[in-house]
Amino acid sequence: MRNREVAELLYETADIMEFQQIEWKPRAYRRAAQNIENFGEDIEKVYEKKGKKGLTEIPGVGESIADHIAEYLKTGKVEKFEGLKGKAPSGTAELMEIRGLGAKKMKKLADKLEIKTMSDLKNAVKSHRIRRLSGFGVKSEENIARAIENYEKSHSRIPLGKALPLAEEIISGLKEELKNGTPGLDLSRIIYTGSLRRLKETIGDIDILAEAEEADAGKIMDAFVSLPEAGQVVSKGRTRSSVILKEGFAIDLRVVPPESYGAALQYFTGSKEHNIGLRNIALREGYKLSEYGLYSKNSGERIAGKSEEEIYRKLGLEYIAPELRENRGELKAAAKNELPELVDAGDLRGDLHMHTDYSEGAESLETMVEKAESMGYEYIAVTDHSRSQRIANGMDIETLKEQWKEIKSLSKRFRIKVLRGSEVEILKDGSLDYPDEILKELDVVVGAVHSGFAASEREMTGRIITALENKHLDILAHPSGRLLGKREAYAVNFGKVFEAAAENGKVMEINCQPSRLDLNDELIFRAKDYELKFCISTDSHSVSDLASMRYGLGQARRSWLEKEDIVNTYPYSRLKEVFKKLRD
Template sequence: MVRANEEVEALLQEYADLIAISGGDAFKARAYEKAARAVGGYPVDVTRLDVPGLREIPHVGASIAEKIVEYLRSGRVATIEETRASVPAGVRELISIPTLGPRKAMVLYEVLGITSVDQLLDAVHEERLRELKGFGEKTEENILHGISLMQKAGEGRILLGAAMELAEQIVAELSGIRGCRRCTYAGSLRRMRETIGDIDILVAAERSAPFMTALAELPYTAEVIAHGEKKTSIRTTKGLQVDLRVLPPVSWGAGLQYFTGSKAHNIRTRAIAVRHKLKLSEYGLFHAKSGEMITSETEEGIYDRLGLPWIPPTLREDRGEVAAGLRGELPDLVTERDIRGDLHTHTDLTDGLSSLDDMVAAAAGRGYAYYAVTDHAPNLYMQRMTDEKMLAQREEVRALDRRYHGMRLLHGTELNIGPDGEVDWPDEFLAGFDLCVASVHSHFNQSRQALTRRLVRACENPYVAVIGHPTTRRIGKRPGIDADFDAVFAACARTGTALEINAHPERLDLCDEDILRAKRHGVKFAVNSDAHSTTHLPYLRYGVGTAQRGWLTKDDVINTWPLTKLRRFLRKGGSPR
């Protein structure tokens, strides 16, 4: 289920876009963008708040709070409906394309009369966009990629985090039903894929009827697609399909292995079974000739009988895991328990939503040994950072560090990697930080050569310890930058710079395939939440899942290391910190 906060976030962001399209006040559009982000990350459910309560949310003033209340009461906001009506529907369709902003969408409408994605595709193929000021061949490439992203998103796939939230709600509901022996999610969600097509839920029980009925009657069930003894499928109010299968308890292990997938991994395991004159199905492992069941209750038992160790679900993608298992060479994957601290987080000093005190307290509650605060540096102008603000925060961090005896606090910053690879602040100022993360936040459309040189130069900076969200992608919204990442990975290995695995479900950057490539270069990694709110800190689980999909061990991940070893790495060969 999508939280009400996220629904309101989407509404306010749409209004900001509509204001920009219609030539409205740029500051007003920016105010709604800020409010949208603040509401989306606010820990309290907005449906529980009145206007005064909503005004406690950063960047939410009286007018915005009243619109939120109006939407929650009626499902619409009159002002937004009027603004929608003033903007051609075709333009609204165009701004849903990742990489195409509201201003360019309006130009396409006013100059070329484009009011649909199909018309835009025709114009791109006919090279008519190149006649427009501010458009060019690179713009056309970005638009085509954006349309591809939008079409993939329209195939019913949702982000890992949203799918996990819904799946865990359903598992909790079904686990409480009498007769439930076991209940969990399977499929691509269990494998921690970055997007999920549908959710597979498995129950072990002697009787299936109570569980099938319960799923069909959940409050967020919009449609029952199929209702049977072994399988029931529903569609939620948000359009996501959920498939429930009830297995005999004796078949739990075989069913869990089968429905977790992937299809290619299962083909490999079934082929091994055939070589052993066995048959593997969702009901168990059987003698092929006699049909006698050999084992079925646990996944471990299935794999063991096939001559394999248990293979973690995040590896089951037919990328060599079966062969590695047969050789006894499966990696001991990093786990969330191995993470000793978060090295990239923000507070309300810049674009975060929670105070320094609240962020630190929440981190301590997660049992971390260390925790870094890394607010934005001044070259991200909208954050209005100054030397004085950062130094004042450092004093606050040092004071808090003396209060939290079980967790050491690191004062860092997230630097901006400029168009030529330069970063904010001179060396003498950077030397005062415990940690510098450096990230690309702008100029995404530079040439491949320029982007590569830019990232490599940042790696070569003696004060940059981590490259944040390295490709800058936002899943389904913005493609990654076009750089030679093998050259970047080689530079990271050469300079001792870690690459971030950004755990935010919209980023998961680096992705698993890039992690596999970078690991071959000898790169080290940092799995960070990039939290802008206390509610974002648990996102770390998705970063760990992505790290596992990239075959990483805790030795590969710097924030699993003891603080003394981590500090040596952060010094990058002895540069002062």
């Protein structure tokens, strides 16, 4: 379905017209765009059946706009609109979203200060050039600065670890609101979609999809825009509404009928590239696929739409898990019944990286063990920082041995197996932070780099490879060293690192901390080519962090990993054998 696509085209054209001070047309284009966005039928299908006349039956769409829509549906562009774009600065559409910065002000800023992009606007604010312009002043400049800040808040990427709980909170709040205000209204089929459902490491806007009959859609929209978390209502329609939360994130809600829920869920989950591939398969099979369902191209009969599973099945494909829908070969694999059996939360038997108050953790060793056991784990590794990490209260050898004694004592009281481990610093020369006589006494040695991030690629690669050649090292923790949004990965040749890890049988960590998610999915794919094994570990510093396992699991699933690829899915006896083999 191309309703949203056409609506976005009209919105953008309205912005450009307004910038060019065309008086009444922008309002008409925006009204048409809004009605198309909320229109209950596929606009492309309407045009195929009724031609331009069918388009003009949509409220707000007159003869001229209908001509433009028809041209776009046939050719993918509108010549008149292309001409308008050529006469306006490239950043016009983005600048038009700055609150309080109307077309006349934008025109003046472009003409007098050559402000054509968001970057130009920010620089002008920073250098106080706007306040010196006639008709603006200090107050106007300050308002523009605040508007830019709000815009960037609402358009910035959200880390998965923030977006997922936030979406779940909104869904839970919406269910509760409707339960109290509209008894009997069933909202059991409601879920976040888009890149969030595909568990990408960062998210743009949060999109939520709900199933309900048309008569109930309005009640759901009323409850949504009234949620306490909603700071600004951007739009409210019959089947779609959009708000900006008080903390600055944009969130959309769509409501679709039961017969279209599966089709809409598949469509809005994406990715765009996956959907294009799936749509092409549908066309080859004699169908048309849209967010409303799968239809016979000849008869127009709806073939499927209630669930995603039936859509994939009707197209001769295995069901494809959301995390795989990135156009990375999943459609071909599904056609051959060759999709991986993805690792699942229930497969995980333990956590091999966590901290206690022996170093920089917030909880006692006993508290962490007790919580892990309550989660049903078979084993954990306690891996507090080694001695050189003074900033993280790294343990000297005597303190480490005291911890071993406590582990032995706790092992008599708890069912769970507690492995003696350490997150050992990989020093600048590649040696490990404890002597061999200590390292060999540890059940698990997790090697990590926490310093010297500015080293050259040659230096860092050599440092890590030297550590990987040490027989006492078992796992390479957060291998790229990045912190999402704060620190780029250090320079390192991953081809050489993965080759050295494979030659020495080392395990690559998928760190679940939302600020890390390291290895990311692209590097996991590369590491798989070397037939490496992985562990999914939380790097927990408190009991609440143990729940972050799902974020690393998401990256593993996005990378096509199966249970056999992950060592912490193995029973305790087999895991011990893996590490024993590494030391031989």
